[in-house]
Amino acid sequence: MSHRFLTSTSGLAVVIAAALLAPLPVAGQSQSPAAKTTVPRMADGHPDLQGVWDYRTITPMERPVALGTKEFFTDEEAAIWEREENRRQDRDKIDPEVGGLMYPPGGVVPYNEFWYDRGNKVVGTKRTSLIVDPPNGRLPAMTPEGKKRADLRAAEQRETQLGRPHADSWEDRPLQERCIVGLNAGPPMHPGAYNNDFQLFQTPGYVVILNEMVHDARIVPLDGRPHLNVRQWKGDSRGHWEGDTLVVDTTNFRRETSLPNSGASTHLVERFTRTDDNTLLYQFMVDDPTMWTRPWTAIVPMVRSDEPIYEYACHEGNYAMASILAGARAADKAAEEAAKKGSK
Amino acid sequence: MRNRLTGARFAGVAAALIAALLLGVMPTARGAEAYNAPRAADGKPDLNGIWQVLNTANWDLQEHAARPGQVVALGAAGAVPAGLGVVEGGEIPYLPAAAAKKKENFENRLTADPEIKCYMPGVPRATYMPYPFQIVQTPKYILMAYEYAGAARTVYMDKAPANPVDSWMGHSVGHWEGDTLVVNVTGLNEQTWFDRAGNFHSDALHVVERYTPLSPDALTYEATIEDPKVFSRPWKISMPLYRRLEKNAQLLEFKCVEFAEELMYGHLRKQSSK
Numbered sequence: 046m047s048h049r050f051l052t053s054t055s056g057l058a059v060v061i062a063a064a065l066l067a068p069l070p071v072a073g074q075s076q077s078p079a080a081k082t083t084v085p086r087m088a089d090g091h092p093d094l095q096g097v098w099d100y101r102t103i104t105p106m107e108r109p110v111a112l113g114t115k116e117f118f119t120d121e122e123a124a125i126w127e128r129e130e131n132r133r134q135d136r137d138k139i140d141p142e143v144g145g146l147m148y149p150p151g152g153v154v155p156y157n158e159f160w161y162d163r164g165n166k167v168v169g170t171k172r173t174s175l176i177v178d179p180p181n182g183r184l185p186a187m188t189p190e191g192k193k194r195a196d197l198r199a200a201e202q203r204e205t206q207l208g209r210p211h212a213d214s215w216e217d218r219p220l221q222e223r224c225i226v227g228l229n230a231g232p233p234m235h236p237g238a239y240n241n242d243f244q245l246f247q248t249p250g251y252v253v254i255l256n257e258m259v260h261d262a263r264i265v266p267l268d269g270r271p272h273l274n275v276r277q278w279k280g281d282s283r284g285h286w287e288g289d290t291l292v293v294d295t296t297n298f299r300r301e302t303s304l305p306n307s308g309a310s311t312h313l314v315e316r317f318t319r320t321d322d323n324t325l326l327y328q329f330m331v332d333d334p335t336m337w338t339r340p341w342t343a344i345v346p347m348v349r350s351d352e353p354i355y356e357y358a359c360h361e362g363n364y365a366m367a368s369i370l371a372g373a374r375a376a377d378k379a380a381e382e383a384a385k386k387g388s389k
Numbered sequence: 390m391r392n393r394l395t396g397a398r399f400a401g402v403a404a405a406l407i408a409a410l411l412l413g414v415m416p417t418a419r420g421a422e423a424y425n426a427p428r429a430a431d432g433k434p435d436l437n438g439i440w441q442v443l444n445t446a447n448w449d450l451q452e453h454a455a456r457p458g459q460v461v462a463l464g465a466a467g468a469v470p471a472g473l474g475v476v477e478g479g480e481i482p483y484l485p486a487a488a489a490k491k492k493e494n495f496e497n498r499l500t501a502d503p504e505i506k507c508y509m510p511g512v513p514r515a516t517y518m519p520y521p522f523q524i525v526q527t528p529k530y531i532l533m534a535y536e537y538a539g540a541a542r543t544v545y546m547d548k549a550p551a552n553p554v555d556s557w558m559g560h561s562v563g564h565w566e567g568d569t570l571v572v573n574v575t576g577l578n579e580q581t582w583f584d585r586a587g588n589f590h591s592d593a594l595h596v597v598e599r600y601t602p603l604s605p606d607a608l609t610y611e612a613t614i615e616d617p618k619v620f621s622r623p624w625k626i627s628m629p630l631y632r633r634l635e636k637n638a639q640l641l642e643f644k645c646v647e648f649a650e651e652l653m654y655g656h657l658r659k660q661s662s663k
Contacts, residue, residue, distance in 0.1 A: 214658045223646055244543070248437050260539060262523075264639065270637055353543075355556075356509075358556065
């Protein structure tokens, strides 16, 4: 999702920045994760992080450039952002001929608003981006190899948006479309189009992260065992406690992760801190030296939910894959016939 | 039988039994229930762990001799291992039309078994597939996480939400009966099978599972299967589940979608130009 914001939020940000002429002081708005509040505890004394957690938000991964050093919105600014962003994101208001959001003119707007469940609020901290480091709230500079990877991905996305998906085989399609990893399920979890929720379970020796997106249970041992040698789509996670914070270290990703552009060499460190009954601060640090010139960190404050996790049978209901491939073959055939006619 | 246990002979047997009981060497008639399982923090039996069957129920729930596989190239590696069966009484009580359907499924098993497409296996099949699964037990929720296809289901022990719609892994609500975890599973769709032999069910399937500690490293698993559209009466399977004792045991990924894609979509792959 972050790349949508890379290319498409700057216009809006200028409007908002202009509307908020006087830069507002940020002092006192910073909410420290270390704030001491009473949180429920397990028999072993560690905080009880269990429950269903909701990470829907329209706070962008990256801070729009025009917001400069503005780290937090005031309440009024947040209200303006929400109003504008909710309008801008509304798929039902996008005319495919005109384009909008990340959709180019004459392209395809594949889902209407009915399918989205991205939330309609900024995060509770009112930060202007989920990224907190680098301090400008933006992804660090890419390596030359990373730039190539990002350009290729952007070009392929553009072709898909124009209704010309690269689909010689299913292997040309992203892992999310193949139902191998969830769009936003991670690791690391990051807000996306829908199914922005997970349930956390704690037993002696384990923490389990059950994402609704593609029904993945990530079982994290806490006994200090070493990482695996095999590579997996969701990597290999190991956890430990640092004070009241659960730290989960993940390596051994097999190829790309569900996070746009991060790859097999990613080292991920997630930190879960329950700051009160209803809030789980989820911080993640991504270090992929093949992609970015330095590590970066984001914080997603999650909200406790009373909703259950439902079964998301992605692959079992994946009619789209056969349709995408069949569509591509029909397009091949049409192109072949057009070429024959042309050569006559 | 009655006639044998008469007179002096009966007295002798009875005396021996009493002596054995007094000496404490006689196993009780219901040994399984005599086992005192370790407890979780809430006092319930602790079922946490990585478990797996050691049987061939996934090939065929019923007693069967070894038989050839259906993929010639796999030879002995693709053959079906023999099994004593896990169905109580041996027979699955199909209604006549359903029996014919089972036979047809068996004949078409190479293409029709949903396991081949990496579809979630449903209940009870998830339990006895040849992959481990992990029980993650908390007082209010018990998560069953299966290695096969990354399938998972939550057993609600406290307040269960309403089941919105049928699903692959169903809707599980549990309670404790003594040391036995009893799980009532409803809301299962009609798209899963019980095994590779074509044993099947409809969307009227109702499964009651029982997990009972048997020893530190084994559970007894029982499932009563009821489906009035397919079976003339409820029937039952049972088998031990064994703990995976490797010190480093963990579920690994078996995200099998990528193993089924060629089979499912291969005909839609772009052919290299002639």
